[in-house]
Amino acid sequence: MVxxxxxxxxxxxxxxxxxxxxxxxRNKLPDAPLLIALAAVEVLLVAQLVVxxxxxxxxxxxxxxATYLAYLIGCLxxxxxxxxxxxxxxxxxxxxVLGIASLAIPVMVLRLNEVWSGASA
Amino acid sequence: MEQARRTATxxxxxxxxxxxxxxLAATSRAGVQIGTKFHEAPLAYTLSAFAAxxxxxxxxxxxxxxxxxxxxxxxxxxxxxxxxxxxxxxSVIDSSAFPHATVWSVYGEGYLFIPLVLPLVGLYWxxxxxxxTPPHPDAPTTPSDCP
Numbered sequence: 001m002v003x004x005x006x007x008x009x010x011x012x013x014x015x016x017x018x019x020x021x022x023x024x025x026r027n028k029l030p031d032a033p034l035l036i037a038l039a040a041v042e043v044l045l046v047a048q049l050v051v052x053x054x055x056x057x058x059x060x061x062x063x064x065x066a067t068y069l070a071y072l073i074g075c076l077x078x079x080x081x082x083x084x085x086x087x088x089x090x091x092x093x094x095x096x097v098l099g100i101a102s103l104a105i106p107v108m109v110l111r112l113n114e115v116w117s118g119a120s121a
Numbered sequence: 122m123e124q125a126r127r128t129a130t131x132x133x134x135x136x137x138x139x140x141x142x143x144x145l146a147a148t149s150r151a152g153v154q155i156g157t158k159f160h161e162a163p164l165a166y167t168l169s170a171f172a173a174x175x176x177x178x179x180x181x182x183x184x185x186x187x188x189x190x191x192x193x194x195x196x197x198x199x200x201x202x203x204x205x206x207x208x209x210x211x212s213v214i215d216s217s218a219f220p221h222a223t224v225w226s227v228y229g230e231g232y233l234f235i236p237l238v239l240p241l242v243g244l245y246w247x248x249x250x251x252x253x254t255p256p257h258p259d260a261p262t263t264p265s266d267c268p
Binding site for chain 1: 129130131132133134135137138139141142145149152153156157
């Protein structure tokens, strides 16, 4: 159930990453649709945080609590900081920066899921 | 000065972004390791913390630019390359000495070998943006590498 949601979040972030890199390759600056897509992924990550906290409150426990919380909260900061860094200098590189930030999300979400399923590190 | 910002302009912004992600990953990992199980492998976790420090320093130095930060970035990237090669080799030769993974174990295998490639790209970029040499024709001297 949780892993289905994690997979959906990971795939959405991956799609946004590919979109960013395509736009960057086409010499495009970060535009509104891309930023909206990024915001949508961030909303999914907030939802993931809520789901994670609810599961913890329900008494379920991950393989390593500290690692789990680090991923749960850590993946929330990546996109806002990435967007801030990207928009400070608008160029085709900023669009690629958004891609890099989005690419980190599936990695973190899938690791988060592994830790939840019992991996300890 | 234009030159003062060069490492953080154009493609350099992508490099800073990748460094920042590794700084976050390495810092979190070291923090969790040291906070929860430092006694299990003090050496490996101290190395983790050291690696994290190097990534944080490299990220800040590349993002800031300027002659002084350029030098800090050069030292950070060099130490990083030395670290990943040393720890990588040691962990391959004697895996029992490094049972607890660091970012640099097996040349960064757990991180798609990006820890091995990143300092090379960093050093290449620092050479391109070197304050000692005239700007490369392709190097971004102004924040507009977009037509």
